[in-house]
Each structure stands twice: as C-alpha cells, then as structure tokens.
Amino acid sequence: MQITGRGVVITGGKRIGADVALALASRGADVALVFNRSRAEADAAAAAIVALGRRGFVLHADLADPVSCRRVIDDAALSLGRLDVLVNMASVYESRPLDDLKVEDWNQSLEIDLRATHLCTHAAIPHMRHQRGGRVINFTDWIAASGRPRYTGYVPYYVAKAGVVGLTEALALELAADQILVNAVAPGPILAPPGTSDEERLAVERATPLGRWGGPAEISKAVAFLVETDFVTGETIRVDGGRHLK
Numbered sequence: 001m002q003i004t005g006r007g008v009v010i011t012g013g014k015r016i017g018a019d020v021a022l023a024l025a026s027r028g029a030d031v032a033l034v035f036n037r038s039r040a041e042a043d044a045a046a047a048a049i050v051a052l053g054r055r056g057f058v059l060h061a062d063l064a065d066p067v068s069c070r071r072v073i074d075d076a077a078l079s080l081g082r083l084d085v086l087v088n089m090a091s092v093y094e095s096r097p098l099d100d101l102k103v104e105d106w107n108q109s110l111e112i113d114l115r116a117t118h119l120c121t122h123a124a125i126p127h128m129r130h131q132r133g134g135r136v137i138n139f140t141d142w143i144a145a146s147g148r149p150r151y152t153g154y155v156p157y158y159v160a161k162a163g164v165v166g167l168t169e170a171l172a173l174e175l176a177a178d179q180i181l182v183n184a185v186a187p188g189p190i191l192a193p194p195g196t197s198d199e200e201r202l203a204v205e206r207a208t209p210l211g212r213w214g215g216p217a218e219i220s221k222a223v224a225f226l227v228e229t230d231f232v233t234g235e236t237i238r239v240d241g242g243r244h245l246k
Helices: 016-026 039-051 066-078 105-131 157-179 197-209 216-228
Strands: 007-011 031-035 054-062 084-090 136-140 179-186 236-240
Touching: 007 016, 007 066, 007 105, 016 031, 016 039, 016 084, 016 216, 031 039, 031 105, 039 054, 066 105, 084 105, 105 136, 105 157, 105 179, 136 157, 136 216, 157 179, 179 216, 197 236, 216 236
Parallel strands: 007 031, 007 084, 031 054, 084 136, 136 179, 179 236
Antiparallel strands: none
16 A cells, blocks of 8 residues: 555554654655544644644544544545555553552553554544545553563553554455555554663663664654555564563
C-alpha cells in the first residue's frame, strides 16, 4: 500500500505518536490524532502536519469508554474523507506494587491497552472494507513480545500488552480475506521515560546489544514498513536494539 493519499488515524498522539504522525504525513498521508489529556502535543503535531501540506486533525476521546471508541473512529474517517490506516498507540504505563494493586488499576490497563485496541479496530473495519483494504498497526511491548515478564510492578500492563499480541494474530486471520493487514510493533528502549536518571539510562544501554537508545524515528520506520507491505500480517516486530536477546 502506498502511503501517499491515505487517511491515517493514530490514537495516542504524544511523544512517539507525534513522530509517527509526522513521518507518515511527510510521505503524503493525511492524519487524525486522537488524544485524551495531551491536547497541546496533539495540536502541535497537527500544526506540523498542516505545515507539510497535508491535512491534520485533532479529536478528543476517552478510549476507556466503548462508545467513544466507535465515535472517534467514525469522526476521524469523516474528517479525513477515508480511513486506510489505524495505528493503536494509546497506552497506560504505570508501575504499581502487586500488594497495592486495585481493581481500578487493572481495569485501566486492560481498557486502554487491550479493549480500546479491539474496539477502535472494530469501528475501523467498515471504513477499510469500503477502501477494499487497509492496515491496522497495534502497539505492544518488547517484554510482552518476548513471552515472559522481566520487571515487577507491571502486572496489568504486561497482561494487556501480551493480550495485544494475541489480538493482533486473531484479527489478522479474521481480516485477511478483506485485505486488511494487522500487525504489531513492540518497542524496546526508544525514549527514556520522564524522570529516568543518568544511571538508569546507562544501565539500559549496557543491557541492549546495540548499546544505545533507538529514538522515535526507528518506530516511524517500522510503522511505515507495515503500512507499505502487502504480504506481512499477524506479525509482531520488536524494535528494541536486540534487547530481548539478553
């Protein structure tokens, strides 16, 4: 699938999502960014998209609400005039000791990371069928893609992201006849979370075979590949500098 002229929806337009949006816009796509709390970042990304000569839209939604998932996808498709690509990036990443874990913590991760990924995709299917094909790119995590947890304190997050891998495979099979390809990206050390100390940064670099953080451009390259490929579906691509090998 050529990227030029396609309508793209990205959920979670902050940090790496904004970089992905700009990378696709630079290749000729029109992009709608769905945000919950990060309006300033989404607005800035949309303005940069418009500056590239493409159409950029910003839509607000709480993806923990099932009704909002369908509404925002339909609204985005209407704004774009078509919907060819859905990038499910919205996520909740919070550490919580197991003994302090509450039902609300569990629900938040499962609702945003897993259920919303399914519901947004489900809402996008009719629009993609109308275009006789499409691309769904989900986001999981290098740890979940490796099939075993590595860090304590992230039980709901790990379970949700492992579920995204399974969801990706199941949807790829279901939608293959419609020429809707479904794949996932599993980032590793791309951007250090806010508050990361120098010592923590260096520890990650030492644990990564390529010896460095990747940077958001590497995720954008992976997403662009999964949009352009016509024969890869049901795959989870780890973009982690070989981190899973250790």
